Amino acid sequence: MTYRKMLAALGAMTWISSCTPMPAMASECAVIGDSIASAQGLGGEFPECHMNAKIGIPASAIVERANIHGAKFVIVSAGSNPEGSPLWGQLERIRGRIEADEVVWIVPHAFIAGGIVRKFAADHGDKAVGFAGELHPYSYQALARDVRKAL
Numbered sequence: 001m002t003y004r005k006m007l008a009a010l011g012a013m014t015w016i017s018s019c020t021p022m023p024a025m026a027s028e029c030a031v032i033g034d035s036i037a038s039a040q041g042l043g044g045e046f047p048e049c050h051m052n053a054k055i056g057i058p059a060s061a062i063v064e065r066a067n068i069h070g071a072k073f074v075i076v077s078a079g080s081n082p083e084g085s086p087l088w089g090q091l092e093r094i095r096g097r098i099e100a101d102e103v104v105w106i107v108p109h110a111f112i113a114g115g116i117v118r119k120f121a122a123d124h125g126d127k128a129v130g131f132a133g134e135l136h137p138y139s140y141q142a143l144a145r146d147v148r149k150a151l
Contacts, residue, residue: 032065033077034058036106036136036143042075045144049075058083059090066097073151074098077106079113080135087113091120102127104147109134127151 029049031037034057038044043051052065059078068074078094079087095103105121107114107130114130121128127150131137 028071029073029075030068030071030100031075031077032068033062033075033106034080036077036080037075041136041140042077042106042143042147045140046075053077056081058085059087059094060085063090063093063097066094068097069099071098071100073102073104074100075104075106075147077108079108079117080110082110082113087116088120091117095120095124095126102151104129104150106131106143106147 029046031043031046031049031051031053033053035053035055036042037051037053038055039051039053041053043049043053050068054061058081060083062076062078066076076094076098078091083090103121103124103126105117105126105128107117107128109131118128118130120126129143129146129150131143131146132139137143
């Protein structure tokens with residue numbers, strides 16, 4: 001196999017694994033969502049948890065990643081990447097696929113989306129945790145610490 005074919009195969013495998021929805025699971029915890037929840041972000045701060053996140057995806061694409069049953073807690077990062085469909089409805093669809101003792105929503109930095117996520121979490125008896133930063137937190141360690149405090 002040529003070097004170019006090996007790179008193409010590796011790229012295809014990476015793309016497939018990043019697009020595959022997480023199967024129904026019974027685990028201690030899960031981290032799902034957009035880039036904030038990815039392995040380079042908050043997912044890396046919770047190595048004990050199942051992680052299913054993809055950089056740049058809108059809330060509508062997180063719905064398929066939210067098939068979680070019987071977890072102690074789930075951390076969701078949704079709303080940072082704008083899309084055409086109403087955010088509240090997408091959050092409803094995500095939350096409807098999560099069965100956990102506790103759900104923590106990461107509040108997007110964008111003012112309107114952040115307000116929607118914060119209100120949604122409050123209306124559903126979930127927790128909401130914000131962060132210092134812009135599109136991404138300045139410190140994922142600090143965000144992880146705040147999430148653990150909220151649990």
